[in-house]
Amino acid sequence: MKKYLLCLLAAASLWAAAPKKPKLVVAIVIDQFRYDYLTRFRSEYHAGLDRLLRQGAVFTNARFIHFPTVTAVGHSTFLSGATPAESGIVGNDWYDREEGKHVTSVSDGKTLLLGGNGGEGASPRRMLVDTVGDELKMADGGKSRVIGISLKDRAAILPAGHMANGAYWFDLKSGNFVSSTYYFSDLPGWVKDFNGARPAEKYRGRSWLDHKLPENLAEMYGNSTKSPLEASPFGNELVEQFAERALAAEQLGRHEETDLLAVSFSSNDKVGHSYGMYSAEEHEVTVRTDQELEKLFQAIQRQVGLENALIVLTGDHGVAPSAEEDAANHMPGGRMSANTVKNAVEAALAKKYGEGEWVSGSWDHAIYLNRDLMARKNLDPAEVDRAAAQAAFAVAHILRVYTREELMTGAATGDPMSRALTISFNMRRSPDVSYLPEPFWIVTSDATTHGTTFGYDTHVPVIFLGPGIRAGRYYGSIAVNDIAPTLAAILEVEPPSGSVGRVLTEMWVP
Numbered sequence: 001m002k003k004y005l006l007c008l009l010a011a012a013s014l015w016a017a018a019p020k021k022p023k024l025v026v027a028i029v030i031d032q033f034r035y036d037y038l039t040r041f042r043s044e045y046h047a048g049l050d051r052l053l054r055q056g057a058v059f060t061n062a063r064f065i066h067f068p069t070v071t072a073v074g075h076s077t078f079l080s081g082a083t084p085a086e087s088g089i090v091g092n093d094w095y096d097r098e099e100g101k102h103v104t105s106v107s108d109g110k111t112l113l114l115g116g117n118g119g120e121g122a123s124p125r126r127m128l129v130d131t132v133g134d135e136l137k138m139a140d141g142g143k144s145r146v147i148g149i150s151l152k153d154r155a156a157i158l159p160a161g162h163m164a165n166g167a168y169w170f171d172l173k174s175g176n177f178v179s180s181t182y183y184f185s186d187l188p189g190w191v192k193d194f195n196g197a198r199p200a201e202k203y204r205g206r207s208w209l210d211h212k213l214p215e216n217l218a219e220m221y222g223n224s225t226k227s228p229l230e231a232s233p234f235g236n237e238l239v240e241q242f243a244e245r246a247l248a249a250e251q252l253g254r255h256e257e258t259d260l261l262a263v264s265f266s267s268n269d270k271v272g273h274s275y276g277m278y279s280a281e282e283h284e285v286t287v288r289t290d291q292e293l294e295k296l297f298q299a300i301q302r303q304v305g306l307e308n309a310l311i312v313l314t315g316d317h318g319v320a321p322s323a324e325e326d327a328a329n330h331m332p333g334g335r336m337s338a339n340t341v342k343n344a345v346e347a348a349l350a351k352k353y354g355e356g357e358w359v360s361g362s363w364d365h366a367i368y369l370n371r372d373l374m375a376r377k378n379l380d381p382a383e384v385d386r387a388a389a390q391a392a393f394a395v396a397h398i399l400r401v402y403t404r405e406e407l408m409t410g411a412a413t414g415d416p417m418s419r420a421l422t423i424s425f426n427m428r429r430s431p432d433v434s435y436l437p438e439p440f441w442i443v444t445s446d447a448t449t450h451g452t453t454f455g456y457d458t459h460v461p462v463i464f465l466g467p468g469i470r471a472g473r474y475y476g477s478i479a480v481n482d483i484a485p486t487l488a489a490i491l492e493v494e495p496p497s498g499s500v501g502r503v504l505t506e507m508w509v510p
Contacts, residue, residue, distance in 0.1 A: 018489060018505075024310070029315065057463065057504075059461075059474045061459075063478075063479060065083065073424075075264065079132045080131045082499060089158065094430075113180055114178055122169075124167075132161075133146035151266035151270075167183065168191065168242065168246075208284065213234070233288040236285070236288065252304070317457055320449065324447075336437070345391045346358050357373065358388075367388065398436070401433060404425075470507050
């Protein structure tokens with residue numbers, strides 16, 4: 001009986017140790033931020049990252065459990081706790097079989113862009129689950145304010161969720177922060193004022209390391225494939241400045257209920273893709289991110305006081321070393337064209353079944369086959385998938401290939417790689433063939449990329465900082481999916497509908 005009472009008392013103590021509900025949650029993602037960036041550059045952090053590492057709960061072995069490890073999936077996981085199987089966010093892009101076209105994770109033809117030069121907007125409608133922000137707003141009748149900010153549309157939209165008061169991203173065509181009619185019919189006045197000052201234009205001709213941004217605005221902004229502004233530390237500066245304006249204009253943290261601000265710093269990803277993870281450029285943007293975070297923390301201090309805010313930081317995925325970096329280090333690895341596997345599959349299917357446009361789309365280690373063509377030729381889709389998988393596996397340096405049928409039936413289980421693909425399979429949206437290259441082999445023409453289940457792509461920081469959070473290092477294995485249910489527990493709301501994580505009670509002050 002005594003032992004039983006002690007257990008009850010211990011359980012009650014644990015329940016009582018939950019941190020107090022904050023006035024503001026600030027959820028931060030650094031795009032393409034490996035965990036070892038915290039340790040490799042530690043001596044050069046003297047600002048925001050230093051604060052987090054000294055005062056926060058640092059989980060040293062946090063990993064993504066899904067596939068592919070790309071921006072949209074990582075950002076959808078962050079505040080939903082869901083895998084692609086539940087969220088429906090199976091990649092940055094996919095072929096929508098019902099719509100019969102290529103879509104992105106946030107493309108929405110029913111919306112219009114606000115603040116740019118017109119055109120289609122974006123929204124969270126393709127995400128099937130909700131987020132911590134959605135649960136907050138449902139619990140308090142919509143009183144909480146939820147805002148998402150990034151350079152990228154998907155990175156602003158997906159963490160903020162369906163009920164957000166606004167999501168804002170940078171438009172390279174206009175040089176403005178924009179949104180869409182999903183949220184409101186017109187941009188708020190404070191956003192128009194921010195854009196009216198043309199803050200991005202001050203970076204024309206600015207230098208960093210031995211790089212100089214173009215004087216010509218169109219060249220400086222570039223496009224989604226190559227943007228000198230975004231692939232520089234100045235992109236993060238813009239995001240931080242806009243986040244400060246949002247804090248003040250939306251009065252975040254000063255309302256009756258808890259507010260939530262989700263901020264994603266995208267320039268780290270742009271720099272990493274362009275120059276490689278061991279480059280001087282990646283070093284520079286990482287150290288400057290430390291400084292931008294402290295600016296944001298000081299703004300939070302002025303707005304609501306850090307003692308009333310809960311901060312959580314992570315990365316949306318890691319990154320592989322470049323092929324050149326691997327070669328210099330006598331490591332295995334190399335690169336292949338993004339079309340290598342696609343072309344091999346098309347050629348094999350044409351040879352076996354006759355000419356035709358056999359591949360409807362290929363993104364992020366995924367191949368979508370032309371089901372209409374199969375129907376016209378009266379072919380068994382499972383048979384064609386197997387033939388495509390055999391062709392993909394015949395490509396040099398392809399480690400694993402999975403068909404839709406294997407993942408749908410659960411036949412591909414056992415090791416962690418197979419499990420990651422199985423738990424990420426969405427019946428309506430996932431591809432017909434998924435493949436994994438060998439370790440350190442990258443499928444890109446950029447300096448480097450990400451997307452696999454290997455540690456360099458899955459291992460990212462998870463750090464909590466705030467009242468009731470016990471500072472220190474936590475070495476046990478956790479999933480990034482654990483962030484959302486932990487926030488839900490602290491905020492005393494339901495965990496998001498697709499959450500598969502656990503509550504990180506080990507960091508609560510006893």
